[in-house]
Amino acid sequence: MTADTLFTLPPSLAHFSAFFRPDMRPWEWVTAIKAALEGYNFYVNNSHANIPAAVAISGKVYIHPDVKLPPFACIEGPCWIGAGTEIRPGAYIRGNVIAGEGCVMGNSCEFKNSLLLDKVQVPHFNYVGDSVLGNGAHLGAGAICANLRMDHGNVPVVLADGSRADSGMRKLGALMGDRAEASCNSVLQPGAILGRRSVVISMPFGGYLPEDTIAHASVKPRFLPRRNK
Numbered sequence: 018m019t020a021d022t023l024f025t026l027p028p029s030l031a032h033f034s035a036f037f038r039p040d041m042r043p044w045e046w047v048t049a050i051k052a053a054l055e056g057y058n059f060y061v062n063n064s065h066a067n068i069p070a071a072v073a074i075s076g077k078v079y080i081h082p083d084v085k086l087p088p089f090a091c092i093e094g095p096c097w098i099g100a101g102t103e104i105r106p107g108a109y110i111r112g113n114v115i116a117g118e119g120c121v122m123g124n125s126c127e128f129k130n131s132l133l134l135d136k137v138q139v140p141h142f143n144y145v146g147d148s149v150l151g152n153g154a155h156l157g158a159g160a161i162c163a164n165l166r167m168d169h170g171n172v173p174v175v176l177a178d179g180s181r182a183d184s185g186m187r188k189l190g191a192l193m194g195d196r197a198e199a200s201c202n203s204v205l206q207p208g209a210i211l212g213r214r215s216v217v218i219s220m221p222f223g224g225y226l227p228e229d230t231i232a233h234a235s236v237k238p239r240f241l242p243r244r245n246k
Contacts, residue, residue, distance in 0.1 A: 018176050020046055023194035023213060024151045027135040029099050029118040032057075037132070043192045043210065044174060044184045046149050050132055051113050054095035076112065087124075098122075105140070117152075131162075131190070148190030151213070157201035162190035164207055172208040175224040184208060194228060 021039035024046070030037070036053035037046050059077040068074065069088050076094025080086070084098050087106040092098075096110055102120040104110075111129040116122060120133050123140035131145045134152040139145055141158035148162045156162075165188055166172060172189040173181045191205035194213035199205055204221040211217065212228030220234035 018043060018210075022177075023192060023210070024134060024149065025195060027117055027152060029135055030115065033115065042182075043149065044186065044189055044208070046132060047130065047147050047189060047192075048186065050115060050130055051095075053115065054097060054113060057095075057097060059095075099135075130188075134195070146190045147186070147188045148192065150191075150193045151195035151197060153196040154193040155196075155198040157199060157203065157219075159201055160199040160203040160205070162205045162209075164188045164190035166207055174208040174210060176210075177212075177225060177227065179225075197226075 019039060020041050020043045023043050026034055026037050033053045036049040059079055069086055071089035072086055073091045078092055078094040079097045081098060081100040083100040085103040087104055089106055090104055090108045092110045093112045095113060097115045099116055099118040101118050102116050102122065104122045105124040107125040108122050109127045111127065113130040114128045116133040117135040119136045121138045121140050122128060123143065126139050126143045129146045131148045133150045136153045137150045138155040143156045144161040146162060146164040169187060172184045172186055174184050175181055189208050191209045193211045194215065196214045197211035199217040200219050202219055203217045206221060206223030209223050210225045212226055212230065214229050215226045216231045217226065218231060218233045220232065222232050226232050
């Protein structure tokens with residue numbers, strides 16, 4: 018499995034393309050976030066002209082002038098926030114975060130060591146750690162991307178053919194393909210992979226979910242093909 022199975026790096030993030038190659042393993046994009054930011058020539062602190070007094074910014078942070086800032090939030094660098102993104106009240110951006118154009122980084126949401134491609138929606142009470150969210154990916158209210166096993170061992174990933182691979186990472190969250198979604202109060206287990214346009218409906222989910230597929234728990238998990246929009 019390669020990253021281009023799940024994601025298409027958008028033009029807004031083309032200056033990071035050397036670090037997020039389509040032929041890499043998807044989880045290698047997570048490990049590349051820190052290096053991508055270290056290689057970026059940051060402006061002095063940030064480029065946004067009007068930072069509200071209660072928005073605490075520390076470290077190397079780039080905020081596009083079009084970003085909508087809330088009355089209060091905490092943004093720790095290194096961090097890069099693209100044009101048209103909306104940061105809502107109480108957001109906590111903990112460092113090593115890249116967000117593309119038109120994203121929503123919602124109220125009381127926490128982001129850490131994660132890559133959000135264009136138009137990602139993380140609007141309400143979510144945790145996103147050590148994860149990649151593809152273009153147009155969406156988390157419903159309270160959905161989280163768990164990133165640590167209870168035994169603190171390396172996180173395995175399940176591939177499309179059912180085989181397992183060792184990510185070599187102690188912390189790895191979700192890899193959500195373009196336009197994948199997890200509805201309210203879903204828990205994506207460490208190393209969960211959601212194919213393009215797949216949906217997890219209000220349940221804990223681990224492993225691999227093929228593209229255009231719905232995972233839904235009624236009595237037991239069942240997988241239903243999803244019609245393309």
